[in-house]
Amino acid sequence: MENMNIKKLAKELNLSVSTISKALHDSYEIKAETKEKVLALAKQLNYQPNPFASSLRRNSSKTIAVVIPEIAHNFFSLVINGIESIAEELKYHVLIYITHEIPEKEEQIIQHLLNGRVDGILISSSGTTNNNAHYHELVQKGIPFVFFDRANFDVDAPRVTTDDYQAGFQATEHLIKSHCKHYAFLSLSNQMSAINHRKDGFLAALKQYQIEPDYIHIIEAGTDETLSFQIIRDFLQPLPESLGIFSSVEKLAIQTYHICKEINIRIPKQLKIISFSNLPTAALLNPALSTLTQPAFSIGKEAALLLFQSIKNKGKIQHITSLPNIILKSTLFIRESTKM
Amino acid sequence: MENMNIKKLAKELNLSVSTISKALHDSYEIKAETKEKVLALAKQLNYQPNPFASSLRRNSSKTIAVVIPEIAHNFFSLVINGIESIAEELKYHVLIYITHEIPEKEEQIIQHLLNGRVDGILISSSGTTNNNAHYHELVQKGIPFVFFDRANFDVDAPRVTTDDYQAGFQATEHLIKSHCKHYAFLSLSNQMSAINHRKDGFLAALKQYQIEPDYIHIIEAGTDETLSFQIIRDFLQPLPESLGIFSSVEKLAIQTYHICKEINIRIPKQLKIISFSNLPTAALLNPALSTLTQPAFSIGKEAALLLFQSIKNKGKIQHITSLPNIILKSTLFIRESTKM
DNA sequence: GAAGAGTACGAAAACGATTTCGTAATTAAA
DNA sequence: TTTAATTACGAAATCGTTTTCGTACTCTTC
Numbered sequence: 001m002e003n004m005n006i007k008k009l010a011k012e013l014n015l016s017v018s019t020i021s022k023a024l025h026d027s028y029e030i031k032a033e034t035k036e037k038v039l040a041l042a043k044q045l046n047y048q049p050n051p052f053a054s055s056l057r058r059n060s061s062k063t064i065a066v067v068i069p070e071i072a073h074n075f076f077s078l079v080i081n082g083i084e085s086i087a088e089e090l091k092y093h094v095l096i097y098i099t100h101e102i103p104e105k106e107e108q109i110i111q112h113l114l115n116g117r118v119d120g121i122l123i124s125s126s127g128t129t130n131n132n133a134h135y136h137e138l139v140q141k142g143i144p145f146v147f148f149d150r151a152n153f154d155v156d157a158p159r160v161t162t163d164d165y166q167a168g169f170q171a172t173e174h175l176i177k178s179h180c181k182h183y184a185f186l187s188l189s190n191q192m193s194a195i196n197h198r199k200d201g202f203l204a205a206l207k208q209y210q211i212e213p214d215y216i217h218i219i220e221a222g223t224d225e226t227l228s229f230q231i232i233r234d235f236l237q238p239l240p241e242s243l244g245i246f247s248s249v250e251k252l253a254i255q256t257y258h259i260c261k262e263i264n265i266r267i268p269k270q271l272k273i274i275s276f277s278n279l280p281t282a283a284l285l286n287p288a289l290s291t292l293t294q295p296a297f298s299i300g301k302e303a304a305l306l307l308f309q310s311i312k313n314k315g316k317i318q319h320i321t322s323l324p325n326i327i328l329k330s331t332l333f334i335r336e337s338t339k340m
Numbered sequence: 341m342e343n344m345n346i347k348k349l350a351k352e353l354n355l356s357v358s359t360i361s362k363a364l365h366d367s368y369e370i371k372a373e374t375k376e377k378v379l380a381l382a383k384q385l386n387y388q389p390n391p392f393a394s395s396l397r398r399n400s401s402k403t404i405a406v407v408i409p410e411i412a413h414n415f416f417s418l419v420i421n422g423i424e425s426i427a428e429e430l431k432y433h434v435l436i437y438i439t440h441e442i443p444e445k446e447e448q449i450i451q452h453l454l455n456g457r458v459d460g461i462l463i464s465s466s467g468t469t470n471n472n473a474h475y476h477e478l479v480q481k482g483i484p485f486v487f488f489d490r491a492n493f494d495v496d497a498p499r500v501t502t503d504d505y506q507a508g509f510q511a512t513e514h515l516i517k518s519h520c521k522h523y524a525f526l527s528l529s530n531q532m533s534a535i536n537h538r539k540d541g542f543l544a545a546l547k548q549y550q551i552e553p554d555y556i557h558i559i560e561a562g563t564d565e566t567l568s569f570q571i572i573r574d575f576l577q578p579l580p581e582s583l584g585i586f587s588s589v590e591k592l593a594i595q596t597y598h599i600c601k602e603i604n605i606r607i608p609k610q611l612k613i614i615s616f617s618n619l620p621t622a623a624l625l626n627p628a629l630s631t632l633t634q635p636a637f638s639i640g641k642e643a644a645l646l647l648f649q650s651i652k653n654k655g656k657i658q659h660i661t662s663l664p665n666i667i668l669k670s671t672l673f674i675r676e677s678t679k680m
Numbered sequence: 681g682a683a684g685a686g687t688a689c690g691a692a693a694a695c696g697a698t699t700t701c702g703t704a705a706t707t708a709a710a
Numbered sequence: 711t712t713t714a715a716t717t718a719c720g721a722a723a724t725c726g727t728t729t730t731c732g733t734a735c736t737c738t739t740c
Contacts, residue, residue, distance in 0.1 A: 001364075003456075005726055006726065006727065007726075013690080015690090015724090015729085016689070016690045016691075017690085017691095017728095018689080018691080018727095018728080018730095019688085019689055019690070021726095021727065021728060021729085022688095022689085022728090022729090025728085028687095029687080029688060029689070030689080031687075031688060032687070034688080034689085046454075048455035048456075049459045049727075050396070050455065050456060050726050050727070051455055052392045052393075052395040052396040052401070052456075052725085052726080053392075053396050053725070053726035053727040053728085054727055054728075055392040055695095055727095056390070056393050056396055056695045056696065056697090056725090056727075056728095057694075057695050057726085057727045057728045057729080058456050058695085058727080058728070059695075061392070063435075068451075071417045071421055071424070072414065072417040072418050072420075073410065073417070073733080074381040077410050077411045077412040077413070077417045079440070080411050080412075080436070081411055081412050082472070084411070084436070084438050088438075093435055093457070094436050094437075095403075095433055095434065095435055096420070096433065096434050097434075097435075097731080098421070098424050098428075098434050104704090112388075114386075114388055114389060115388035115389065115390065115391055115431070115696090116343075116388075116391070117391045121721090136668065148412075154701060169399050207471055209603060211707085228727085234740095238608045254621055254624070257621075258623070258624065261624065265714080276636050277531075279621065280594060281594055281619065281625060282598075282731090283559060283598070283601075284594070284597045284601065284625050284626060285621060285624050285625060285626060286600065286624060286626030286628075287626070288626075300597070311384070332726080345696060345697085346697065347696075347697095347714080352739060353719090355719080356719070356720045356721075357697080357698095357720085357721095358699080358700095358722090359720070359721080360697080361696095361697065361698060361699085361720085362698090362699090362718095362719085365698085368717095369718060369719075370718070370719080371717075371718060374718080374719085390695080390696050390697065391696070392695085392696080392697090393695070393696035393697040393698085394696080394697055394698075395697095395725095395726050396695090396696085396697080396724095396725045396726065396727090397697050397698045397699080397700095397724070398697085398698070398725085399725075452707085453732090481691085481698095516710065588709095619715080635692090644738055656731090681738080681740105682713080682739100683739090683740095684736080684737105684738085684739085685721090685738075685739100686732105686734100686735100687735080687736075687737090688723100688735085688736100689732105689733090689734090689735100690723090690731100690732085690733085690734100691730105691731090691732080691733105692729100692738090693714105693728105693729085694712100694723100694727100694728085694729080694730090694740085695727085695728085695729105696725105697716075697724100697725090698723100698725100698736080699711100699722100699723085699724080699725105700721105700722090700723080700724095701720105701721090701722090702719105702720085702721080702722100703718105703720085703721105703724100704717105704718095704719090704721090705716100705717080705718085705719100705728095705731095706715100706716080706717070706718100706738105707714100707715080707716070707717085708713100708714080708715070708716085708720085709712100709714070709715085710713075710714090710735090
């Protein structure tokens, strides 16, 4: 009685394998009485269909993959929560892959997923904007995928992003109205779509308020922890006069806080800072951090919905419908870190 | 050329399907020259083996499941990072399931995983200590699994936990030496192993220092967000004199901070607090939070290693070797929130 | 009562890889 | 030279489902 399967059920009930299968799928070909018998025995013997046999035959796995740069990161774990809420409802399984911000790793993962292990993929890209061959292979293989937050705009795939440009503009405007002199943008890299849009908003605001280029600093801190610490520390010594920082990601803002604590820079007196962040403790920091908060859970949810829709429509004639491109709004929370 | 498979490779090279399969697996039966030809063509035509066919035949999926109560939680996402680091190395895939602290959900997930979709499971239990039928079914089915952090001690499975009792004792001793009068333990539920061990350490320390029962409070805040807020708020109004709080989980400490801010309780003057936590911003809070920090990444890593070892040994004779039970140490960080 | 429709099932062919068991051909040993 | 061993491959069964075709049988309908 090691493992129950359809064949054993069939033998037990003196029915054929196909009848059992059809009964379990509530086929119209099978009469109610037989269905009941089959269901009853299946439950009694604790029958569980073999997922691989089923996937092999049906060529679908009821599984999606989520490919993200990091997981120990409030934003991404909230997104996963959103994704899971939908996947769970539709009885899909969720595979997690972490790229650690390494584009080659991402390529390798995507390359692997070409084998049909998953029915669809949700990606927050770690890649440079240049290399998108692996995305095109997905398209070619007909594997649906959806970008969220960090998209590759050269690839023809649905996207769920936030209003990064507007939010960047808004945050910067807020800094300007707090009367800073120097303005700095903390970036991870100049190859990530979301971050670049934030930077564009930053620059546009500064332009509109006619801030001189001499007072504008773009700091590319990179993804390496110790290196970015060093880069930020170097930038803050000597401290530019009346500095306003707009951090494009939470991690860099936290590093900045640590550095300020270390070398005794007073926030917001000497340095004002606002950051994109989903920190549940932003309001409890010393001082409380002004944030631009993305609706992370909703991003995950919307991206998943888009993906499942895409999976469902697979094979059907692609109408000339425009590419789904959902843009959600971030929320500005003004706190002490940008006080005048 | 839709999908490449072994059969097409075979036809192309005028070889049999079995020869191709063996060549791809570097079998000794196939001569070097043939292997090279096969490998070359496979690479050229971008052949990727169908994972379901392979899993079906081999009865193994190269996939593990991680079942956790929450994901938007520093501890658990760090653990996942640790798990992923090992899984990635061994080329295993990682499925994530979230129970949202609902025991029935956990049972349902485990029940589903009985079908062989995964080769092994890592679990941080959401269950009450009573119900462990689903774990026994796993044992019976021969599906390896490992508990981490929150284990069920009635079930015969490897565990990776931390020195919760000692850490609880140590944290409480620290509070006592900071001269509190009242002592409170914030718990989620009295059904979780790790939390109960922390509580035992808490109580033992208070006993050793002969603190009167009247000054000892056990607060079960539960897993519901709004409810736990209310419970903690109620406890803090009116505020017990010279209160020292030991929070068993990060979330409750953060809620306490929020409440203190709201109703103007000064930390550490009126209330001292220490908490189990993996917050990267603990030192930046206002005031900086004293923490007991678990080696979350290592917990994930060790648990994964244990699981893979267990998967490898599957089927082999179980020696009388003692049950693997790894206990890692937490680290105490004393900060301002418990200052005298 | 003959034709057609509908009902309820079974046989067998997939899905794509792995693996067991043969077996020709070559080489080595006696 | 004969026998045994080794090498290098192929045929076919197998994993457990799903699905396509049949096909008996019953029930209408005129």
